Amino acid sequence: MNFLAHLHLAEPTPESRLGSLLGDFVKGLPWDERYSPAIWQGIMEHRHVDVFTDAHPAWKRSRDILPEGLRRYAGIVVDIYYDFFLHRHWNRFSPNLELNDFIASVHEDLEGILDQAPAVAREAIEAMMEQSWLLEYSTLEGIDRTLHRVSQRSPILISIFETSEILSGQLPGMEKHFLAFYPDLLAYMPNLRDEIRAGRKAELSA
Numbered sequence: 001m002n003f004l005a006h007l008h009l010a011e012p013t014p015e016s017r018l019g020s021l022l023g024d025f026v027k028g029l030p031w032d033e034r035y036s037p038a039i040w041q042g043i044m045e046h047r048h049v050d051v052f053t054d055a056h057p058a059w060k061r062s063r064d065i066l067p068e069g070l071r072r073y074a075g076i077v078v079d080i081y082y083d084f085f086l087h088r089h090w091n092r093f094s095p096n097l098e099l100n101d102f103i104a105s106v107h108e109d110l111e112g113i114l115d116q117a118p119a120v121a122r123e124a125i126e127a128m129m130e131q132s133w134l135l136e137y138s139t140l141e142g143i144d145r146t147l148h149r150v151s152q153r154s155p156i157l158i159s160i161f162e163t164s165e166i167l168s169g170q171l172p173g174m175e176k177h178f179l180a181f182y183p184d185l186l187a188y189m190p191n192l193r194d195e196i197r198a199g200r201k202a203e204l205s206a
Contacts, residue, residue, distance in 0.1 A: 001053055001185075002079040004134050005086055006046055007106050008094070009189055014109040016042045018117060018125075021110075023047050025121035031200055039116065044196045045189075052188055053079070058181035065170045070163055077163045080146055081171070083137040085178040093182065103134045 001009070003021065010020035019035070019042015030040045053059050054075065062081075063074035070077075090099045107129050114122055128134065136142035144164050151161040167174065 001049055002083040002137070003128060004083040004137055005079070005182075006049065007134070008086065008102075009045070009049060009185070010042055011193075012105070012109075013038065014113040015039045016045075017106055017109050018113050019043045020046050021125055022117060022121055023050065025118055025124075031203065035116065037200065041193075041196060041200075045192060048192050048196070049185065049189075050075075052185060052192075053181075056181050056184065058177040058184075062174045062177040065167065065174060066163060067166065070159060070166070073157070073160050073163065076150060076157075077147070077160060077167075078174075080137070080143060080150075081167065081174060082178050082182070084140070084143050085175050086182070087138040088175070089179065089182075093186065106134070 006020040006023070007017055010016040015036060015038035019039040022035075022039070022043050023046025026034070026043055030044050031037065035043070059078065062078045063071055066074055066077065086093070087099070094102065110125055110129065114125060117125060133146065136146060147161050147164050151157050151159070
């Protein structure tokens, strides 16, 4: 999943929100002294969410819309479009929380704890806040800008920008995939959270 979804899935605490964004930046085994247990919890949730996502049949159907040569980028491209659909259906999944209020709360929490992030993650999160990426995902124009920005990170990612035109006529189908997938992911989160915490307790008592 992309930034907005990971933050939506996180618990509403600074540590959980930061951890939910660090899963792509932090490597190695968890629970060491690099981060607090609460941040590690968020990192581990991120990792498991990514595994769940990649294995879900509905997400795979979205992946398979892409031409075979571009499917290697599905973990980036589909997840970005899924943030667009999360925007579109925000009131369905968070009926008691306005999206703008959520984003403001996220920014406030992250600003207070960002010094605990590694440098490369801190730069990305600062850019996310300063350039309003979480709001940018609300329009297809914003998605195009996001795909272009990602495609500029490395020569091997250049072709990612092509996916915007390829998928332009496929969005209704992809939206159905998202609506089949995301409720399953939300239902998975409480058990996942408990399993990660139980696993840590078992390690400490071993």
